[in-house]
Amino acid sequence: MLIRLALLFAILLIGSATVLYLITRDPRYQRFVWRVVRLMAYVLLIFGALYLLERYGLVAWMVLV
Template sequence: MLILRLFFVLVILLVVLGGGMYIFTRDRRYLRFAWQTVRFAVLVLLVSGLLFVLERYVLTGWRVFL
């Protein structure tokens, strides 16, 4: 969980910095970078959530049958 928290703090910093750089330079590549960062963070969140559900319910439930 600590790694996920640090990851999302880094994501927030990258999105804020990308937005700030866009405001200062008006270069749209910084907005594209921020958007890609958000998409990657959502993907990591979905994968980690899926792994959590897999560990919590599927593998624990499987142990009941053994």
């Protein structure tokens, strides 16, 4: 639920910054979009790694115990 909310917020930020860039042609908005995209990629990679660890690492640990 929290990841979906963060993705929705990021999509809204990216969309609004893109529209503002198209209107004003100010490069600050492009940099902001790139930062948001990078941040969301890092967050998704971290949550994906945690999910895989929980799904496969802990299950394998319980089999050994």
